[in-house]
Amino acid sequence: MSKEFWNKTLGQSFEIKKIDGSILDNNFSPSERYLIDLLGDIRGKSVLEIGCGNGNLTVFLAKLGAKVTCIDTSNVSIQNTMRLAEYNGVDSNVKALNIDAIMIGQIDEKFDIATGSFILHHIEPFNDFARLLSGVINKGGKCVFLENNLRSPLLWFAKKFVVGKLGVAKFSDDSEFPFEPRELDMIKKNFSYVKTHYAEFVFFQLLVSHIFRNNKFFISVCGFLDRVFYKYLPFFNRYSYRQIICFSK
Numbered sequence: 001m002s003k004e005f006w007n008k009t010l011g012q013s014f015e016i017k018k019i020d021g022s023i024l025d026n027n028f029s030p031s032e033r034y035l036i037d038l039l040g041d042i043r044g045k046s047v048l049e050i051g052c053g054n055g056n057l058t059v060f061l062a063k064l065g066a067k068v069t070c071i072d073t074s075n076v077s078i079q080n081t082m083r084l085a086e087y088n089g090v091d092s093n094v095k096a097l098n099i100d101a102i103m104i105g106q107i108d109e110k111f112d113i114a115t116g117s118f119i120l121h122h123i124e125p126f127n128d129f130a131r132l133l134s135g136v137i138n139k140g141g142k143c144v145f146l147e148n149n150l151r152s153p154l155l156w157f158a159k160k161f162v163v164g165k166l167g168v169a170k171f172s173d174d175s176e177f178p179f180e181p182r183e184l185d186m187i188k189k190n191f192s193y194v195k196t197h198y199a200e201f202v203f204f205q206l207l208v209s210h211i212f213r214n215n216k217f218f219i220s221v222c223g224f225l226d227r228v229f230y231k232y233l234p235f236f237n238r239y240s241y242r243q244i245i246c247f248s249k
């Protein structure tokens with residue numbers, strides 16, 4: 001999506017708030033909490049956050065004691081992130097750079113951890129990015145990303161041929177396509193250990209936002225179905241629209 005789109009969206013959604021370092025108090029989703037757990041003890045570690053948006057994760061990690069460099073193509077994102085960091089008293093531990101992820105090779109630093117949420121599927125060419133990312137991670141370092149997931153053939157078909165037509169709502173523009181298994185293979189080519197995790201099953205609830213327009217009855221039915229699948233049919237987790245990808249060299 002375009003820089004203009006994100007400048008506008010982030011400008012509208014920015015909220016200056018105290019981030020207190022407690023996962024539960026910050027209303028993170030189950031997947032975000034899972035991602036933070038997978039990062040482990042980050043005190044004193046150097047962290048790269050890619051596509052930092054309004055800076056919530058960057059500031060959260062800085063408050064836990066990490067030295068965070070974050071990047072984003074939106075200049076509004078960078079301003080908001082630094083404002084949030086200052087407000088929370090951690091600006092000396094945050095460096096925010098207004099660059100495209102494909103330029104990470106130009107950052108004159110290596111990191112213990114790379115992270116981000118809903119950013120990988122925006123980056124092109126992804127093959128080059130995966131190689132460059134491997135170059136900025138210290139030996140023994142790890143990468144943990146929360147992403148969408150287009151492994152399900154049904155979701156792939158819906159995304160390609162149904163969303164945006166026949167009254168089915170579309171929330172993205174044509175330049176954006178969810179994260180596909182072939183992109184996971186590109187990560188596997190550059191990293192030796194790659195594992196996907198699922199903290200929740202997000203599938204039926206997509207019907208609520210795209211077709212049932214947040215109707216309360218369908219919110220509870222689809223939410224219930226997703227919870228049943230997550231708990232009792234773990235085989236299907238790989239088709240969840242939300243995944244956490246953890247990889248290291």
Ligand SMILES: C[S@@+](CC[C@H](N)C(=O)[O-])C[C@H]1O[C@@H](n2cnc3c(N)ncnc32)[C@H](O)[C@@H]1O
Pocket residue numbers: 001003006007010050051052053054071072073074077099100101102116117118119122123124
């Ligand atoms: C879906 S938002 C996610 C923001 C934040 N990570 C979150 O989860 O709230 C995507 C963010 O990535 C940024 N972005 C998109 N493409 C990018 C790219 N190629 N390089 C760096 N940032 C990018 C956008 O400006 C936006 O801030």
